Amino acid sequence: MNKDYQVKVKICGITGADTALAAVEAGADALGFVFAPSRRRIQPEAARAIIAQLPPFVARVGVFVNSSPAEIEQIARYCGLTAVQLSGDEPPGYSLNLSLPVIRSLRVGNGKPVPGLNGFRADAFLFDTYCEKSYGGTGKTFDWSLLENMACPKPLLLAGGLNPFNVREAVRTVRPYAVDVSGGVETDGQKDTQKIKEFIALAKGV
Known part of the structure; x- marks a missing residue:
């Protein structure tokens, strides 16, 4: 592995300012705010208030x-988002209608190929675990060898x-550009600051 390589870390499912600021202090490169149906869903007003407190390079x-x-663009402008993650069944060319950089989430594993x-x-492409009737956040891994030595454009x-x-x-195994975590840094369904610190330190220490 290149000695200059260091993976970036995204902490997803942020719902509180204290968690957001603790994640940034621990070295998070990105924070994710879920505007889709989920137990981690956040309202635009709350996301905007949190984002207003963040330093500029996160x-x-x-x-x-x-x-x-139209809804995505409206929320992005209101909240001050810097990127959009599409985690549903949006068609391949969907992002042509968006002004911000787009991370496309694709679910693989459990018999579903890349x-x-x-x-x-x-x-950018985000690879998550395929589970029927779920768009992510399942807490389940997939066979990382599916992505090993993959020529991702x-x-x-x-x-x-x-x-x-x-x-x-x-x-x-994968040597990704970034890793994305949500449930893996929670305790009893809530973000755990100590787990966030451990996760970031371990990921960036590779």
Whole structure:
């Protein structure tokens, strides 16, 4: 592994300012705000208030599932997002209608192969675990060897069941541009500051 390589970390499912600021202090490169149906869903007003407190060089990613481009653009402008993550069934060319950089989430594993990527318009690809009737946040891993030595045309983000116990192995296996975690840094359904610190330190220490 290149000695200059250091994976970036996105902490997703942010719902409180204290958690957001603690994650940034621990070295998070990006924070994710879920605007889709989820127990981690946040209202635009709350996200805007949190984002207003963040330092300038931390990415603010809005996570959407099958929302209209108009709704995404409206929330992005209102909240001050810097990127959009599409985690639903949006068609490959959907992001042509968006003004911000787009992370395209694709679910793989459990018999679902990695799709061809050339038809997708995206600035990065996030790979999550495929589970029927779920668009992510399942807390389950997939076979990382599916992505090993993969020629991804854009930065590759790895998600799906990551936690402080497996993130080092995940980074060594896939060598992603970034890792994305939500449930893996929670205790009893709430973000755990100590787990966030451990996760970031372990991921970046590889």
